Amino acid sequence: MFKFRHNLLKSGILRGKTDIHCHVLPGVDDGSPDMPHSLDLLDYMEIDLGFKAIWLTPHVMEANGNTPDRLRPRMEELRRLYQGKMQLHLSSEYMMDIHFHEHLEAGPLRLGDQHLLVETSYVNGPNDLLDILLSVWHLDMKPLIAHPERYMYMDEHDYQQLKGLGYEFQLNLLSLSGYYGPRTKVVAEHLLADGMYDNVGTDLHHLDRYEDYLYSLRLTRRQIDAIEELFAHNEHL
Numbered sequence: 001m002f003k004f005r006h007n008l009l010k011s012g013i014l015r016g017k018t019d020i021h022c023h024v025l026p027g028v029d030d031g032s033p034d035m036p037h038s039l040d041l042l043d044y045m046e047i048d049l050g051f052k053a054i055w056l057t058p059h060v061m062e063a064n065g066n067t068p069d070r071l072r073p074r075m076e077e078l079r080r081l082y083q084g085k086m087q088l089h090l091s092s093e094y095m096m097d098i099h100f101h102e103h104l105e106a107g108p109l110r111l112g113d114q115h116l117l118v119e120t121s122y123v124n125g126p127n128d129l130l131d132i133l134l135s136v137w138h139l140d141m142k143p144l145i146a147h148p149e150r151y152m153y154m155d156e157h158d159y160q161q162l163k164g165l166g167y168e169f170q171l172n173l174l175s176l177s178g179y180y181g182p183r184t185k186v187v188a189e190h191l192l193a194d195g196m197y198d199n200v201g202t203d204l205h206h207l208d209r210y211e212d213y214l215y216s217l218r219l220t221r222r223q224i225d226a227i228e229e230l231f232a233h234n235e236h237l
Helices: 035-049 068-081 100-106 129-138 156-164 173-177 182-193 210-216 221-234
Strands: 005-007 018-022 053-056 087-090 093-095 115-119 142-146 168-172 199-201 218-220
Touching: 018 035, 018 168, 018 199, 018 221, 035 068, 068 087, 093 100, 100 129, 115 129, 129 142, 156 168, 168 173, 168 182, 173 182, 173 210, 182 221, 199 221, 218 221
Parallel strands: 018 053, 053 087, 093 115, 115 142, 142 168, 168 199
Antiparallel strands: 005 218
């Protein structure tokens, strides 16, 4: 049976919400290259999308030099220059690579009071993934696994195992649009329908293609309701 689909932006559910995953901090990763781009992205997120608050989550991975001491001054500069009303918070997205434990020991930038946003390679996950995630728990933090729908090596067994162990999933909003390819779209729809996600983020890096995909994103009423619930969860991180 045909299911009527609604335009996500016209539904208005992004307005007044908090985005917990974006790459808007200038010149630190593959997101915004400089301050003018960052300010344009912030205007887009506030004026066009209607967010009231965002968490900036630059990549922290092998040899990219992103430490809290490097990121905090850039965040303060961005806050000084930004003229809008969104609340800006700093965290990071941590790649679970060979340097991950060094970042844990040095004191990572948490997402809220307890969570740590983590990711793996899209193609191959670490052999000791479960041990790595457990090490985060041991430091009194809750791993929030970014965009699990994008990991090509994961299947239904992996998702069920991770959820069964209490780990949380964050949906990339545009995974539902086909932005990352048809497989990712199918997996995201499946995980959303099964209630596997805990939070949602834009993972915004730039407006190239992203803006068009988001503008044309159409979802069923049930999907929109599920996403609205995930945004409600964002408020409690």
